[in-house]
Amino acid sequence: MESFRFCFLMLTIAILASPALSDLVLSKVDRRIYLTSHIVRISSTMKVENAGSEKESKVLLAFPEQQAKNMAYLIATPHEGKGKGKNPVVALPVEAANPKDMPAALTLYSVSLPKGLAEGDSFTFDVLAVFTHALRPIPEQITQADIQLVLYQDSAHYLSPYAVKVQSLSVKLPDSRIESYTKLENTKIHGSEIKYGPYENIPSFSYSPIAVHFESNLPFAVAHELVREIEISHWGNVQVTEHYKLIHGGAQSKGEFSRLDFQARPNVRGASAFRYLVANLPPRAHSVYYRDEIGNISTSHLRGDSKKTELLIEPRYPMFGGWRTAFTIGYGLPLQDFLFESDGKRFLNITFSSPMVELVIDALIVKVVLPEGSSDISVAAPFPVEQWQETKISHLDIDGRPVVVLKKTNVVPEHNQFFQVFFFLNFQSEYAHCF
């Protein structure tokens, strides 16, 4: 592995000393980096304190550009502490920020605190940042018999425009097979967890590069594109059809694939492949099917309870790095679970994204097909989406049905939140019997 050593030094961030932004200091920062999936999650708890006399109500979060370009989701919430959390957590507003005199290699966000901090006041909050395509396979190509090794780079010090009094970092790996990791002062390893710190009195903008090279044979399931069609059907049903273009986004597979080898010893001759995907469909999903270009694939792996319906999707062949597959899943849902009425309008309230577990979606298109004659259409989504309208004409329609199209790139499971489509429909409509 000697030849890969140079890679560990590639991340360089030139950070110049900047003038103090404000009198805020971080009295405590605890970061946890989860590398237990191909989706990287960084969860931080930070206590911010106002050491100046001016009131402060905003806290800046800084990310190196290299990391920011892979960021899919960012949320800040007041820290509830252990045993609490009975009240629903309301996220703190976060917006992109562009303050003056900041190093160009940083992307900044500003978190608004519930109330201004006066001199000496402090506030503790949690931040979750979710990243896609942040694990780099090294080597980039492997054979069927190889395990997959990936590289993750970050900083042992929390990169911040503020000084940090006390901080610690924990990096959680899928298992304890670690090829190499950066050893600094105060680095400890416990099984599959690497700990850095605690570090005290670290100045603002401190960046101390670390690299972890480790085994990860988890499914690197990436949908280059997913088109979901949600149709309020003529039959008192919500019909969902999802068209996936899927790729194994891990190390490229090289050499010939031997099915015989794979079947004989799948864990040795195909450790980096994935054989199935799991979709958690809503409860009461029915008429579930799964097909690819060749035809229907048996959906015998379907099980459900009152909370969800679990569908196990097994492609025709195991997926190795770089391999692609295209397939469609479809299911029906009871209309009364998803269609409601409010202020004389109807609205559909349904989840936005794929039911597939730990899937990254590079481009997601959601099409909501409304009953013919629907008017006054509006959408409420919990995050920004591109939006336009189309018309769908099928043999049962006269004028066609309005279709609301929503598009979002870089989608992670955290985006699988409810959204609403409001519309007005005259009771004279042929759909009246459905409601």
Ligand SMILES: *[C@@H]1O[C@H](CO)[C@@H](O)[C@H](O)[C@H]1NC(C)=O
């Ligand atoms: C595939 O399954 C769907 C849904 O069960 C069914 O409507 C369709 O006829 C099937 N197609 C084939 C080729 O069996």
Ligand SMILES: *[C@@H]1O[C@H](CO)[C@@H](O)[C@H](O)[C@H]1NC(C)=O
């Ligand atoms: C949508 O449904 C979810 C789950 O049932 C519910 O928590 C949420 O309040 C609903 N949203 C609206 C606007 O009705």
